[in-house]
Structure formats: C-alpha cells, structure tokens
Amino acid sequence: MAYTINVNGTSRTVDVEADTPLLWVLRDTLDLKGAKYGCGMGLCGACTVHINGTPTRSCITPISMVGDAQITTIEAIGETEVGRRVQQAWLELDVMQCGYCQAGQIMAATALLASNPKPTDQDIDDAMSGNLCRCATYTRIRAAIKHAAGIAHSEPTET
C-alpha cells in the first residue's frame, strides 16, 4: 500500500504493508540507515526518531500510524540548533564507544534539551533511561547533555 510521509522536511511516498514499522521503512525503503534496530520491542531506544518533535520508537510505530506527522531522523537533527549543539557536545566529550546506540541517544537528548534547556540529573534519568547503551557510555552521555546545556560537569573534554 502507498503511504506518503514527511521525513526530514521532504515528502516521500513508499509502497509497503500497513504494519511495516517506520524503522524498516526508513532503513530499507528510504535508505536512511541512521536509526538502528536493537530489540524491535520498544526496549532499547536505538531506533529513536522524532515525530512532531517527540522522541518515538520507530521499531514499534507502524507506517499506517504515521500520517502526515513531521518525522525527523538523526540524518537531519544537525539542522536544528539544539541538535547541532548536542552533536557538538558528543564530539567534544567523545561520548561514543561502538556508537551503535548513539543516534538514538542523540535523538533522545535533543528532544530533552529542546523542551528543557537546563535539565537536572533526575530529568536526564527520566528522559534517557529508555535508551540502552551496551558499551555503558552513560557517564559521558550525562556529561555531554550538560555540556550542550552549558551546565558544569567533571568529564574530560577535547581541548
């Protein structure tokens, strides 16, 4: 079935089955490989994209539910001011190890800072605990969020 969806500001028409999760439409139909498959059950956050600015698990979002909502993926997050700052903070703290979870982490962190420019540790816990990092880069994710928000932290950064 044909669906026209709005991805990163562009209207795209895809012909897929109604129950196809947005994740696989993005990855395999539209060749946007940034969102990752981690669990397929909404448990890990590797597939996080923004739908109308809200961080959403694309692996459990069927294409038929998307409608004309604005979808933003990691590929375009740097076009927003907050997203760009978050990416920059991720680089300055060199947050990633394997990097596989980090697209999802950046999407979740950007959504957090867009709605809450000065998050507390508790806010960070609440916003980020759905995003698993098997490499356990949590110390730096927390610090990078603070870095992007201009809040003091004690992790080393690139000088």
Next chain:
Amino acid sequence: MTREHALLESAPDTAAGNTVSRRAFLAASAAAGGGLMLHLTVPGTAFAVPSKSGPGAELNAYIRIAPDGIVTIAAKNPEMGQGTKTTLPMLIAEELDVDWKNVRVEMAPVDMQKYGPQFAGGSFSTPMNWDPLRRAGAAGRQMLVTAAAQTWGVSPSECETSAGVVRHKPTGRTLKYGELAARAAKLPVPDLRTVSLKDPKDFRIIGKFTGGVDSPAIVQGKPMFGIDVTVPGMRYAVFQKCPVFGGKVVSANLDEIQSLPGVRKAFIVRANDAAAHGITNVDRLQEGVAIVADSWWAANKALQKLKVKWDEGEAVNQSTAAFEKRAAELFREAPQKTVHKEGDVDAALASAAKVLEATYSYPFIAHAPMEPQNCTAQVRDGKVEIWAPTQFPANGRTLVAKTLGVDESDVTVHMVRCGGGFGRRLSNDYMVEAAWIAREAGEPVKLIWTRQQDIQHGFFRPGGFHHFKAGLDANGKLVGFRDHFVSFSGADGDFANSANITATEQPARLIPNVEFVASLMPLNLPTGPLRAPASNALAFAFQSFFDELAHAAGRDPLEFLLELAGEPRVIPPPEGANRFMPVPGFDTGRMRGVLELVAEKSDWANRKSLPKGTGKGIAFYYSHLGYFAEVVQATVNPKTGFVKVDKVWVAGDVGSHIINPAGGINQVQGAALDGISEALGQAITIERGRVVQSNFHDFPLLRMNQAPPVEVHFRITPNPPTGLGEPALPPAVPALCNAIFAATGKRVRKLPIDPAELRSA
C-alpha cells in the same frame, strides 16, 4: 620498487621491564603521483599466519604520505568501540611527527599475509603494537629528514621535524613532508631496531584526548555498521535454528512460508559436518530454516508464521536447575582433577586458627552487543564476498571457505564497524550462515538476526560453582586456600571454552598453600569468551571470598589485600602464558600501588562514617596485563532490597602512557559499568534445553538511571602500555558485592544479585 627492508627482532623497549619481543617488517616504495608508501607487518608470536614477513613480503601500503601532506594510515584490526582504529594510528603519527588533523584512517582489507594478525580481542592491540608502530613512524620520519638533508646538502643531524615539516636548524629553511615524500621513497629503510624514538616528554599526540576517527560520522547517523551495508540486488534473510542447541529440522511449512507476501524463498539448511574440518561447535553451521524476502520486515513477519518440527536431540534434557543440583552433588564427591597445587593445604587448614567455607555461583551470560548479529554475503561465479561486523575476520574467511568448499583465495571479507563485540564476534557463525544462504538463494543477501535469536543462539559466558575452604592464622593471615570448582566440559572432555581456571588466579603464588581442584559437568551448549573471559566470573567468587576472610579475621579488607600482595616483587608468568605474545610477570608492587591509590581517592579510611544502609567495598584484579583496584559505594533499600550503586572509583595501572585518554577512560568507565550491569541482573537460564530469556525485558542491561559516576585514576608506572578494553571489568563485580555486605551485613554468594535476599525490614 621496494627499496629495502628492516627486520626487528627482540627489540627491547627503552622502558624498564619490557621483555616483549617482536619481529616487525617495514618496506618503502613510491606512491603514484609522488607520494611515499610504507609497508608494515607486525606478526604475532604464536599466530599460525602463513605470513611471508621479510624480504619479498607482499606490500600493504600501511602508511601513505601524499604530496599534499595528508597521511593515510591503515587500520588493520576490527573496530568495535574499543578504539584501536584511533589509538594505533596515533602511535604512528606521533613518531612520524605529523599533525593529527592531517591524518586519515582507512580500514585495511582482510589479508593476514600482508598485515599480520587481524583481530580484536584479549586487549592485545596495545601491547602488541606499542613498540613496532612507533618504530615504523620513526623510520618514516628519519627517511623524510634524510630526504630534506639531501635536498639541502646538509647533515640530517642539523634538521628537526615538527608537525609534518622538516626544518634545517642553522638556516631556518623548511620543507613539508608532502614535498619530500617522492624523494624519501627512493631511500633505504632504516633499521627498526636503531631508529630513534621521541623522548616521551615531547609527545604531542600520545596522551592527548583524541576523539574517535569515526565519531563525526556516527553523530550524523552515517551508514557504517555491518547492519547498514547495502549491495546491489540484495535481498534480506532471517534464519531460525532449533531452540535446543544442535537440534535438527524434521520438517517445516515451507510452502506456506513461500506463499507469504514478499517472501522469495524458504529452505532448510542442513547442519554442515564441519567438525571434519576442525571447525568448532560454536562456528559450525547449525541446522535451521532460512527465509529470504524482499525486505527484512517481510522475512521477519514470515518467521512469526514459521512452523518447524524439530528433532531436539540430547540437549533437551539440560537445565539450569539440573546443573545446580549436580554441582551440589559433585561438591560432596572427590574432585575429578587437580589444576594447581602448591604447598600442603590440608596441613595448613589443620593448623589454622580459623577455617572458613563458602559456596559461590554465577550464571551463564549472553553478550548482547547492541547491534544484533548480521552479515551481508554474495556468491557469484565461485567467488564469495562478505561484509561483516566481526572481531576475527580472517577466521571467518577460513570458516566460509571450508564450509562452502571453496578456496580461501576466493573469499573476500570486508571489515565493517561492529556495533559492540565483547567477544561475541570472535566467532563467525552468522557469517557462515549468510554465505550459505546467499549461495542457496542465488542472490546477495543481508542476514539479520532478531534480538531474540541473538540472546538465545549466542555462545555463553559459562556459569560456574566454587566451594572454597580457607584457613587464617592467629594474626588473621591467610595461610591455606582450596577451591573446588565445579565447571563444564567441552567436546574434548576438558574445561569448556572460557570455563577454566589457571595457576595465576590469586591467592595462587601469593601464599604458600593453595589448591585448585575441579569437577566438570558435560555441557551441550556453546560457551566462549565474554569481555575479560574467565576473569569476569572468577573475580566475583574469589575477591568476594577474600572480603569474607578479611571480615572473619576482623581486619580491614584493604589491609588484607595488601598483605596478600606482600613485598613488591615480580612473580614470573606460569608456563604456557605466552600464547599470543611474551607476557611479563606479575608485579606485586603494582598491585599495592593501585590498591593504595583507590583507597586514597575513595576516602576508604572514612568508610565507617557512611549512613546505615550504605557501604563501600573494595576489590583488586589483574587481567590482560592490567592492574585494577576498585571501590564501589552502594546503598541498599531495606524494604525492597534494591541496590543503588552510588559511585565507583577505579585505580588502574597499564603502564607508562594512556595513549588516548578519550577512549581509554571511556573503556574503563564502560567496563566497570558492564561488570555492575552483569552483577545486577544478567542471567541466561536453561529449561528443557532452551534459553529462557529473549530480549532486554528479561535480559536487562544497565540503564541511565542506574549508572553511577565512575571516577578513573591511572597510576603511571615505567612499564610498556597495555590494553584497556577488559581489565577494569572483573573487580567491579566483587567490589559491588563487598559494598553490599558493608551496607547490609548480607553476603552475595550467587549472581545475579537478588534483592529479595537483601531485604531487612
């Protein structure tokens, strides 16, 4: 076109204590367009690499200096987040003396004949490459200096380098490396043994916080992982094996599956009798049903409708409960074998003032790297091409060749960034599956395992059981120690992979009377290395029991460990320790050093002033040549028994340099949290031969709200640098359990930690 070569044999490092000897081979040639290419091979000592290192070896363009001054360095080892793709080129760039911003890093092709061993495991990359890569860089620098000196008609000794420029000191003339590359390519290659290395105080790259070379692409979501690979005409595949290991397909509803939308083909893959080729259980192609479809989603949907009648075989009778029952029986019987014996433990226990006994156990664990197993394969005209996230690509290449019955030279493996490894991708089972399915399908396929398949069809960190008996003298000093280890046996009847114990386990060789005996249970389930193999389990059991002993003796656990270390001295490595490279002895002074450092940083002396329900625990562990002492502070909720880890302090000694503090500290923090993640919730349990767990709801990983701050301190000592991928993990587990004891008075003797056991209200 090769000018000359230099062989480096047994080059002693200038730093004290380096007995590491290596043979590295360097050659030079001209690159098209006037550049310089350096070809380097760093063989491993015990790798059966059919390498022709030395004159006549195939050239590999390890380092290329282009006329525009851009230096391209090959990354020969897989990258899975451990950071070698950044760290190893830093070593070359430092001694070559170029600006890091002018360095590009390219993934090398898989060809061990050209590059020497190519793998990521055992934290070996740093110790194996620290010396030869720096020497290669220094040799390149020397050639560029000579080229400049010849251009000017001056002595090389009057020249200096800095950031890719040679300067003639008396006249101030300068030439850029790019301008010199063509001339340098015609020069003989200096002897690697005698090239002069920088004084470490002049390092400008080593020791500097350096972001990962792939990081900019990662934050933009660029395709770079195995799962992101696309090749023209590619289909998507899923593969379902029997839920019971080694089970066989009797029949399957293939016709129904093939009629589903998007499905192109469904077929049975028969188990390959690869044992005949010497292929291990883990890697061997297992029996199952493959579904090839136009999209992965279509393949996965068809998988939900797949009905297979399995012949489950023998393994169906296995269960965690049965293993536990059998282990308890074996503890009452005489041990089957002695692994290590020194002194007279019976006599020591008989004369001890106090004797303690305790039983510890830990479960099987899966690796669950964030990127599920996947591989893209294409078989065309007898040639096989593979794109795979793998820690051991060359092994995969051999495996694919043997299983498909083709020549190894007809198999090309492309290394792709791994979304985590942790040891799981040292075996290439998914690679051989993809190759087989692609051949049967007659089209290129990308095989992606579901998370459930990843958790249920891995090879596992083996569970284990220890019955300890130890004696303390009247001063509370440990005088005798026995471990009866109930573990698992593999196909050959000996310890299953990573289920073993060796004579390096403390307190062996630290006190006079020690005995490690073992009894093995047969296991029909693959086991293998998980980050810090064997150590990740043994550290928990042994270092927790040491804490018990310290408390039983009424002593400070730190002081007890320091006494165990004894006077600073070097204990030579046991026989057979030099499997991959010559290893140095165990330095008790370095053990003492990290214990004292972590105690200071964590304010250990004042731990008694913590509020009720909060406690600090300490543990030490030596693995992968790294010395790590860690303190964990934890708070236990008396009503729920839930454990909150407040903070972790780590003191590590990996030698004279932290090559890249960015990646290095990240590895240490991640490893410590990985250990805590394992301790708090991870277990693979077996029922009716099946793995019970299936996804992150029942195989939990640590989450942000559970992750404590991890403070990392390095003790810099004059020893050659060693790796950081693993050694910070093992002590985190017992340090946490010892903290729980300090907080509650309850001893964790079984992992994962069970909150129900910790309630006090």
